[in-house]
Amino acid sequence: MKYTKLDDRLIIEDLSEFNIKQILDCGQIFRYWIDNDEARVISTNKFARIKTHDTYAEIITKEVDYFEHFFDLKNDYGKIKDKLSSDKFLRPCIEFGYGIRILHQDLFEMIVSFIVSANNNIKRIKNSLNKLSEQFGTNMGDYFAFPTLTQLKSATIQDFADAGLGYRAEQMHSTIQRLTDQDLSAFYSLDLDEQTKFLLSLKGVGKKVADCILLFAMGHTNSFPVDTWINKIYNKIYNTTITDRKQISENLTQKYGNLSGYAQQYFFYYYRENNIN
DNA sequence: GCCCAGGGATGCG
DNA sequence: CGCATCCATGGG
Numbered sequence: 001m002k003y004t005k006l007d008d009r010l011i012i013e014d015l016s017e018f019n020i021k022q023i024l025d026c027g028q029i030f031r032y033w034i035d036n037d038e039a040r041v042i043s044t045n046k047f048a049r050i051k052t053h054d055t056y057a058e059i060i061t062k063e064v065d066y067f068e069h070f071f072d073l074k075n076d077y078g079k080i081k082d083k084l085s086s087d088k089f090l091r092p093c094i095e096f097g098y099g100i101r102i103l104h105q106d107l108f109e110m111i112v113s114f115i116v117s118a119n120n121n122i123k124r125i126k127n128s129l130n131k132l133s134e135q136f137g138t139n140m141g142d143y144f145a146f147p148t149l150t151q152l153k154s155a156t157i158q159d160f161a162d163a164g165l166g167y168r169a170e171q172m173h174s175t176i177q178r179l180t181d182q183d184l185s186a187f188y189s190l191d192l193d194e195q196t197k198f199l200l201s202l203k204g205v206g207k208k209v210a211d212c213i214l215l216f217a218m219g220h221t222n223s224f225p226v227d228t229w230i231n232k233i234y235n236k237i238y239n240t241t242i243t244d245r246k247q248i249s250e251n252l253t254q255k256y257g258n259l260s261g262y263a264q265q266y267f268f269y270y271y272r273e274n275n276i277n
Numbered sequence: 278g279c280c281c282a283g284g285g286a287t288g289c290g
Numbered sequence: 291c292g293c294a295t296c297c298a299t300g301g302g
Binding site: 123 | 281
Binding site for chain 2: 291292293294295296297299300301302
């Protein structure tokens with residue numbers, strides 16, 4: 001994809017592989033707002049505005065290098081879409097969500113966000129994460145940064161409950177108290193099995209949440225998170241009645257290999273956006 | 278009032 | 291192991 005990097009912005013010169021609404025609305029990120037022709041995104045303590053024009057888009061930010069990586073701009077989605085389009089179930093999903101990209105997000109932010117996401121709906125997830133940011137994150141003037149581990153250490157179970165986490169409040173408190181900065185920095189040098197094992201040892205993190213963290217924070221595109229939507233979609237297209245999500249995840253990972261994460265996003269966005277059950 | 282939401286923990290056989 | 295049940299909370 002052709003893009004230009006300037007001091008204060010990135011210019012995406014081709015909209016066939018970059019659609020900001022699709023990127024933000026496919027369920028991988030929660031702290032963003034879409035207004036009239038302008039989107040705002042917060043990742044950790046960093047901020048960007050995205051303006052879409054007729055033939056190009058602009059990512060306006062003080063953190064050009066960060067968001068170049070964040071939006072996965074160096075990756076060739078044309079090639080990915082070509083390969084996945086040979087699948088008849090996926091083809092219409094890719095045509096619909098042609099501009100989806102998988103973001104490179106922060107590890108700690110993903111751990112917290114996807115613990116909140118369990119058995120929850122996206123509107124409430126967004127609400128809770130924004131409340132936590134406003135109460136515990138750094139005030140950056142125009143916005144609140146996502147809280148750091150150190151900042152969230154001072155949060156009580158009641159604080160998490162007040163943010164609307166429900167029964168996840170205790171899980172979150174436990175996990176936050178257990179995590180150390182050392183855990184998080186050492187995590188990157190672990191191999192995949194060790195990373196998975198570590199994530200699954202955290203309260204509130206099961207198979208699906210671990211898959212989301214590995215996909216969205218570690219770029220592990222071999223993982224295929226299976227939520228209620230993917231569960232329904234799978235049974236619909238294969239005419240089955242499987243309820244074991246681990247089994248479904250294994251089957252789909254087998255099928256799509258290291259393109260699993262991309263396939264998952266195309267499926268999720270298409271069915272959810274069109275409200276197909 | 279019921280069912281569902283980007284599921285996970287626990288207990289029981 | 292597999293399986294059932296429970297878990298806060300807001301919206302449809």
